[in-house]
Amino acid sequence: MKERLQSIKQEAITEIEAADTQKSLQDVRVQFLGKKGKITEVLKGMGKLSKEERPVIGQLANEVRDEITASIEEKADLLEKQAIEEQLKAETIDVTLPGRPTHTGGPHILMKTIRDIEDLFIGMGYEVAEGPEVETDYYNFEALNLPKGHPARDMQDSFYITEELLMRTHTSPVQARTLNAHEGRGPVKIICPGKVYRRDTDDATHSHQFTQIEGLYVDEHITMSDLKGTLNVLAKHLFGEDREIRLRPSFFPFTEPSVEMDISCKVCNGDGCSVCKHTGWIEILGAGLVHPNVLEMAGFDSKKYTGFAFGMGPERIAMLKYGIEDIRHFYTNDVRFLKQFHQV
Amino acid sequence: MLVSINWLKEYVDIEGIPTGELAEAITKTGVEVDGIHGPILDDEKIVVGYVEACEQHPNADKLNLCQVNVGEDELAQIVCGAPNVAQGQYVVAARPGARLPGGLKIKKAKLRGEASEGMICSLQELGVDEKFVPDHQKDGIFVFDEEVQIGEPACPLLNLDDQVLELDLTPNRADCLNMVGMAYEVAAIYNKELQLPSPTVTKADESSNDYIAVRIENKEMNPYYGAWIIKDLEVKSSPLWLRNRLISAGIRPINNLVDITNYVLLEYGQPLHAFDYDRFGSKEVVTRPAHEGETMTTLDGKERTLQPEHLLITNGEKPHALAGVMGGQDSEVQDDTTTILLEAAYFDPRTVRKASSQHNLRSEASARFEKGVDLTRVKEAAMRAAELYEELAGGTILGEMVEEGSTDREPVQITFERHEINERIGTELSIDQMNDILERLRLPYEQQGEQYTVTPPSRRNDLRILEDMVEEFARLYGYDHIPYTLPTGQSNKGGLTKRQRLTREVHAYLQKTGLNEALTYSLTTEEKSKHFVSPEIQTDQEAVKLMMPMTDLHSHLRLSVIPELLSSLQYNVARNQYNLGFYELGSVYLPNEGKDVLPREELRVAAAITGIWENHPWQGEKKPVDFFVLKGILEGLFNYFLKDEVIFEKANLDGLHPGRTALLKLNGETVGYIGQLHPFVQKDHDLDDTYVFDLNLEKVFNHVDETPDYEAITKYPAISQDLAFVVNAEITAKEIEDIIYEQGQPYLKTIRVFDVYQGEHMEEGKKSIAFNLTFQNNERTLKDDEVDELRERIIQKVKATYQAELRG
Numbered sequence A: 001m002k003e004r005l006q007s008i009k010q011e012a013i014t015e016i017e018a019a020d021t022q023k024s025l026q027d028v029r030v031q032f033l034g035k036k037g038k039i040t041e042v043l044k045g046m047g048k049l050s051k052e053e054r055p056v057i058g059q060l061a062n063e064v065r066d067e068i069t070a071s072i073e074e075k076a077d078l079l080e081k082q083a084i085e086e087q088l089k090a091e092t093i094d095v096t097l098p099g100r101p102t103h104t105g106g107p108h109i110l111m112k113t114i115r116d117i118e119d120l121f122i123g124m125g126y127e128v129a130e131g132p133e134v135e136t137d138y139y140n141f142e143a144l145n146l147p148k149g150h151p152a153r154d155m156q157d158s159f160y161i162t163e164e165l166l167m168r169t170h171t172s173p174v175q176a177r178t179l180n181a182h183e184g185r186g187p188v189k190i191i192c193p194g195k196v197y198r199r200d201t202d203d204a205t206h207s208h209q210f211t212q213i214e215g216l217y218v219d220e221h222i223t224m225s226d227l228k229g230t231l232n233v234l235a236k237h238l239f240g241e242d243r244e245i246r247l248r249p250s251f252f253p254f255t256e257p258s259v260e261m262d263i264s265c266k267v268c269n270g271d272g273c274s275v276c277k278h279t280g281w282i283e284i285l286g287a288g289l290v291h292p293n294v295l296e297m298a299g300f301d302s303k304k305y306t307g308f309a310f311g312m313g314p315e316r317i318a319m320l321k322y323g324i325e326d327i328r329h330f331y332t333n334d335v336r337f338l339k340q341f342h343q344v
Numbered sequence B: 001m002l003v004s005i006n007w008l009k010e011y012v013d014i015e016g017i018p019t020g021e022l023a024e025a026i027t028k029t030g031v032e033v034d035g036i037h038g039p040i041l042d043d044e045k046i047v048v049g050y051v052e053a054c055e056q057h058p059n060a061d062k063l064n065l066c067q068v069n070v071g072e073d074e075l076a077q078i079v080c081g082a083p084n085v086a087q088g089q090y091v092v093a094a095r096p097g098a099r100l101p102g103g104l105k106i107k108k109a110k111l112r113g114e115a116s117e118g119m120i121c122s123l124q125e126l127g128v129d130e131k132f133v134p135d136h137q138k139d140g141i142f143v144f145d146e147e148v149q150i151g152e153p154a155c156p157l158l159n160l161d162d163q164v165l166e167l168d169l170t171p172n173r174a175d176c177l178n179m180v181g182m183a184y185e186v187a188a189i190y191n192k193e194l195q196l197p198s199p200t201v202t203k204a205d206e207s208s209n210d211y212i213a214v215r216i217e218n219k220e221m222n223p224y225y226g227a228w229i230i231k232d233l234e235v236k237s238s239p240l241w242l243r244n245r246l247i248s249a250g251i252r253p254i255n256n257l258v259d260i261t262n263y264v265l266l267e268y269g270q271p272l273h274a275f276d277y278d279r280f281g282s283k284e285v286v287t288r289p290a291h292e293g294e295t296m297t298t299l300d301g302k303e304r305t306l307q308p309e310h311l312l313i314t315n316g317e318k319p320h321a322l323a324g325v326m327g328g329q330d331s332e333v334q335d336d337t338t339t340i341l342l343e344a345a346y347f348d349p350r351t352v353r354k355a356s357s358q359h360n361l362r363s364e365a366s367a368r369f370e371k372g373v374d375l376t377r378v379k380e381a382a383m384r385a386a387e388l389y390e391e392l393a394g395g396t397i398l399g400e401m402v403e404e405g406s407t408d409r410e411p412v413q414i415t416f417e418r419h420e421i422n423e424r425i426g427t428e429l430s431i432d433q434m435n436d437i438l439e440r441l442r443l444p445y446e447q448q449g450e451q452y453t454v455t456p457p458s459r460r461n462d463l464r465i466l467e468d469m470v471e472e473f474a475r476l477y478g479y480d481h482i483p484y485t486l487p488t489g490q491s492n493k494g495g496l497t498k499r500q501r502l503t504r505e506v507h508a509y510l511q512k513t514g515l516n517e518a519l520t521y522s523l524t525t526e527e528k529s530k531h532f533v534s535p536e537i538q539t540d541q542e543a544v545k546l547m548m549p550m551t552d553l554h555s556h557l558r559l560s561v562i563p564e565l566l567s568s569l570q571y572n573v574a575r576n577q578y579n580l581g582f583y584e585l586g587s588v589y590l591p592n593e594g595k596d597v598l599p600r601e602e603l604r605v606a607a608a609i610t611g612i613w614e615n616h617p618w619q620g621e622k623k624p625v626d627f628f629v630l631k632g633i634l635e636g637l638f639n640y641f642l643k644d645e646v647i648f649e650k651a652n653l654d655g656l657h658p659g660r661t662a663l664l665k666l667n668g669e670t671v672g673y674i675g676q677l678h679p680f681v682q683k684d685h686d687l688d689d690t691y692v693f694d695l696n697l698e699k700v701f702n703h704v705d706e707t708p709d710y711e712a713i714t715k716y717p718a719i720s721q722d723l724a725f726v727v728n729a730e731i732t733a734k735e736i737e738d739i740i741y742e743q744g745q746p747y748l749k750t751i752r753v754f755d756v757y758q759g760e761h762m763e764e765g766k767k768s769i770a771f772n773l774t775f776q777n778n779e780r781t782l783k784d785d786e787v788d789e790l791r792e793r794i795i796q797k798v799k800a801t802y803q804a805e806l807r808g
């Protein structure tokens, strides 16, 4: 029987080696180790053996079974590995093919510009104030030191709805409304973004609708130098740390003194080029100390309180920053235009 | 306003200051210089020549052979083709080596066999704008009509070497609308002396009173009127220096009588008018408001219809001028004029502005009257003109000017303390510094210790209050020298309101779903204002409209964003961009009852999508957008913000597909709609299937609860069950869900549709709809029989209500 077991072992090893699929390996397992397998068969004949021989043959049979089992398992691992390798090979893809497009929406560049400025001033303790786009003549003009008959409020320049109502021509009425609501008590620190409307024919540099963003700070002891410092922060935030600013006198009915702020031209660095009309400077915004009439009309004591205000056009800022050549792009919504600014 | 540097130099010493530097200093101190023009030409090789001889060119009919004395030892022979060249003329000769504007370089040349050493120039060839060239010289060379030095450089004589500043004046600085005012400004900036004219005239014994009387009917419209008679005038061309001055300011010289008034206008900012006295038709000037509907013909030949708000200069009977704006044809100065009635007046700025804007007659004169001329300078300006009439036109000045009204002005005093200035600028200006600034500005003031009283002269009519003085100190001290500080007051927290914060979140959410933010105009057409208005907005009223729209394209305020969004889609499709998803968040404007009542501005968000939504190009997947894509975006929005369920209720709205439209209902209230565009609308806009929604954000925001009740995550397991019913096809999922939800209480938590089937193996008009239900008890583990009982209740009720069959 010893010989029989040895030959079964040899036979098994040969067949294990020959097995090249999981299935044929399984057949080998059944053939040798199964309930009706060759080892079991041998063990069935154990009854004929002597008492002394039985344990010896029994042990040998166990050893042979273990060896065959080990060989089968080893082979099984090998076959599985091969199978996986083949599967992986079959599953190989061209990683250079394009991926599935996702939907990438994004903000409008004007709204992004406005939000950027809002956030800068929120960080400095300002609140965002909003107001109606259709305004009363009082808030749009009178409360801002533009009495009836003032040249700057020509009927020709505004879209009137009735004698007393019009599309607001600037976001300044929000300042007047907010001051009123504060009932003569400062501080008032607001930033006011919004849409405004003027009687202009739409062309590359004019739009009958555009946006503005204004700031107002009213408190005791507010100075022109505070305005200058604040505008400096704004200019550097918008256009870069290396930009210089300058203030020069201007005129707005609702501020006195009034100034305009220029930044040094980025294109020529102040040497003069066509972008800056050879002045080295580019006009960015208007500003000034709040006119005492505006403060008094809103119930503030102009001897006690002073304030500064500034206002700018996000369209102009975006056009300067990105070299956009036509203001109408902001309102035609060409996706090829809109998508260029999602990352900025 | 154009400011000639050469002219300015007559009043203030700015020799040696480069024009660019001067322009920047003026800009930084008060008046923006928008540009610097010139010099046109400044070439020493262009000189005065005297034509000693002129004969016809032997080989060319139309050419002349001129022997020109150019101040050198020998005469220069110059070939000249101008028809007006003649012996004895003083001309402008460009010598070899000279370069003319436009780049032409003069060389010695041979023309048809004859040597030519230069060129005799026309004004155009010298770079003078054609509109300033007198008619008789337009086709020929320029000839000096006064004595000039042979050989002297010609460019300065013609003022071609001048530079001109173009000012962009703000309305408050009317004082700089004249050369004297600019001289004050520049003298203040550079701390220089001023040399101003002080005109004097020889007055004849004869009195103007014998010729003219003045009567003012309305002192508010016309506070002052002076009339002066000047006789014995000779109409001729003005001298070159005067013509040069006018040209530098952009005014075309006419003749001496007209040019003098224009010159004084530029110098003093005081518009004057010269009437031909012999054509005036009476011995009385009467200024009065026009009668309703009265007409007069102005200098430009147009008949004007007038209103009582317009002021007329009349001879007591008929009008001779629209005051401050334009004279009339009948009394215009002509070549045979010998006696003028010189008008020097102050007209009310608003009166002049009404007349000039209503008749669209903006002139140098009206521009100045509108801003208010200097009352105290009216008479001096008249004196300056009289001086020039005497000097340049041989005029005899008849006695004193006949005056009516007054040039007195309410004196202005501004009193302040030094600290009030410094506190507003943020500086520490000393008394010396402040005194220096006031002196440079030539503002009369008194200083006692810290106390100042400034009495601004009438030329600085803009200075009225303390803050005006703050500006004077700030600008003369220099904005560049003001420090950079930040306010040091009490700190605020700043930030956004709930509505602003939620608005930002809506933007962020919609952008994440793949939509691009669009911006369209609020003003739309009347037609568009009527479409796609959400049903909860009362539409029986017309949209808010403008009184005077510029164009029909922007005449009405929008009631929905959708119409303009569709135009944006169409714009893109026309440019081969087909797969589009836009949203816009903004106001619509709801009319309110009553005149002069503000419309109600309602915050809405609208979206429009079209084209392919799911796309995997090389795997062949291309799924166009459908209703459920956009609905999914909306549901995501609602789930993000709201606890309350928004119900999509089948609806039929104008412009939308009747089978693919739903109202959005929040707590029973309509808050917007969603739907596919009606095929006709799609066709009108060249669009494929397009889906839109329009949502009232204010109503949504009102339901946002920013402090939700927290519910602990239960540790007890949920039980999931599937149920499929066969029902009539028109029964909606929502209708079945409502029953399931009601019957499934208290343990039913969620219902989800996971299959809808209609078609093969299904009876005609029926559909199968399958729901996945989850049951859960937060306190304990649910027993199977508890769930079975609920399930049975649900099945029975759905069967009974909708004649449904339970499937499989």
Ligand SMILES: [Zn+2]
Pocket (backbone or CB within 6 Å): A265, A266, A267, A268, A269, A270, A271, A272, A273, A274, A275, A276, A277, A278, A280, A281
């Ligand atoms: Zn530049």
